[in-house]
Amino acid sequence: MAFGTAVCVSAIYLSQPILNLLAGVLHASIREMGIVTTVTQVGYAAGIIFLVPLGDILPKKRLILTKLLLVCLALLATGLASNVLALAAGSLAIGLFATAAQDFLPLAAELSPPERRGRAIGIVMGGLLLGILGSRIFSGALAEWAGWREPYFVTAALTLFVALLVWKRVPSVAQAHTATYPALLRSMGALMVKEPLLVLSTVGHGFVGITFSAFWTMLSFHLGAAPFHLTPSQIGLFALAGFAGAAIAPVAGRLADRHGPLFNIRAGIVLVAVSFISMLLFPGSLVALIIAAVAFDMGVQLSMVSHQTVIYSLEPSARSRLNAVYVGGLFGFFALGSFGASLAFTSDGWPGVVLLCLASCVLAALVHVILSRQWRLLQNAERISPSGA
Numbered sequence: 001m002a003f004g005t006a007v008c009v010s011a012i013y014l015s016q017p018i019l020n021l022l023a024g025v026l027h028a029s030i031r032e033m034g035i036v037t038t039v040t041q042v043g044y045a046a047g048i049i050f051l052v053p054l055g056d057i058l059p060k061k062r063l064i065l066t067k068l069l070l071v072c073l074a075l076l077a078t079g080l081a082s083n084v085l086a087l088a089a090g091s092l093a094i095g096l097f098a099t100a101a102q103d104f105l106p107l108a109a110e111l112s113p114p115e116r117r118g119r120a121i122g123i124v125m126g127g128l129l130l131g132i133l134g135s136r137i138f139s140g141a142l143a144e145w146a147g148w149r150e151p152y153f154v155t156a157a158l159t160l161f162v163a164l165l166v167w168k169r170v171p172s173v174a175q176a177h178t179a180t181y182p183a184l185l186r187s188m189g190a191l192m193v194k195e196p197l198l199v200l201s202t203v204g205h206g207f208v209g210i211t212f213s214a215f216w217t218m219l220s221f222h223l224g225a226a227p228f229h230l231t232p233s234q235i236g237l238f239a240l241a242g243f244a245g246a247a248i249a250p251v252a253g254r255l256a257d258r259h260g261p262l263f264n265i266r267a268g269i270v271l272v273a274v275s276f277i278s279m280l281l282f283p284g285s286l287v288a289l290i291i292a293a294v295a296f297d298m299g300v301q302l303s304m305v306s307h308q309t310v311i312y313s314l315e316p317s318a319r320s321r322l323n324a325v326y327v328g329g330l331f332g333f334f335a336l337g338s339f340g341a342s343l344a345f346t347s348d349g350w351p352g353v354v355l356l357c358l359a360s361c362v363l364a365a366l367v368h369v370i371l372s373r374q375w376r377l378l379q380n381a382e383r384i385s386p387s388g389a
Contacts, residue, residue, distance in 0.1 A: 043095025140236020
């Protein structure tokens with residue numbers, strides 16, 4: 001499931017390390033290429049909100065297989081694009097159906113006993129981050145060697161391979177929840193009202209997510225210009241700095257199981273903030289940028305896994321819908337980060353992007369104060385409930 005998640009999520013990040021290459025080939029501006037990234041994330045958010053909830057009433061295996069075939073077709077169509085409009089349309093479809101990645105996560109939670117759920121989520125989330133980072137290395141190197149279309153065609157072939165693995169190896173779990181599709185969507189709104197921790201987790205990590213999206217969307221333009229002047233393959237290799245985040249995902253899950261998620265979330269926000277402060281202090285140092293990226297990705301992953309541990313503890317029969325609200329909301333923040341970063345970079349360059357990210361860290365910290373209070377109230381209520389019964 002971690003491997004399937006990695007391949008699915010990699011599809012939505014193929015363009016990021018080659019945005020400057022695509023801008024030249026398709027005669028597009030930085031702002032237009034930022035829009036391509038934004039619509040991919042909007043498509044992913046829409047797929048999560050409108051398609052992932054189906055996992056609570058349909059067998060997740062069937063849902064995953066259908067999405068894998070559709071994202072394969074979307075990748076092929078995007079690889080054949082001849083202008084920015086066609087590239088954006090294909091990217092929107094890729095985002096919509098690559099949400100198969102988010103069907104693996106609640107399935108992993110369902111198949112795991114409560115005492116190992118954090119570890120299971122951490123393993124699958126590690127696959128997700130490896131897919132995000134690996135796609136950048138793969139896309140940058142392959143595009144420089146064979147052309148920008150090849151990453152899309154090769155990833156289409158990989159999705160078919162994942163579909164075969166899913167068909168052979170992933171168990172099919174019958175869903176106990178029954179509802180019509182409109183009722184299912186309405187129930188997501190009810191969950192948001194009933195579970196304040198779901199909303200707080202979405203908004204809290206959403207502000208952290210803005211920094212992730214802003215950083216990686218504009219990084220290729222930053223590294224391709226003075227003083228670095230890196231090639232697309234070198235920019236792709238820069239993603240190696242983020243593999244520490246993937247390595248820490250299972251550890252973050254185990255720590256959340258043992259100590260609760262609050263400490264992890266605080267540590268994540270601090271790591272992200274310190275990383276961007278160092279970028280301001282050492283603007284021309286590639287070494288400092290690499291070190292900051294390592295700490296930054298570790299912080300994002302700590303926050304992501306720990307917030308997911310919070311939401312998966314809320315309503316066992318609604319995990320797909322909980323995940324849909326959470327990740328769908330996150331990609332709304334990611335789209336905001338991509339769009340905001342393109343404006344900041346156009347007007348103020350890389351320092352503008354860094355200041356945007358630091359402001360988002362401050363907002364994440366403020367939301368965390370409220371989330372911590374609500375989490376402690378929930379834990380106290382659960383301890384009191386058995387004796388009250």
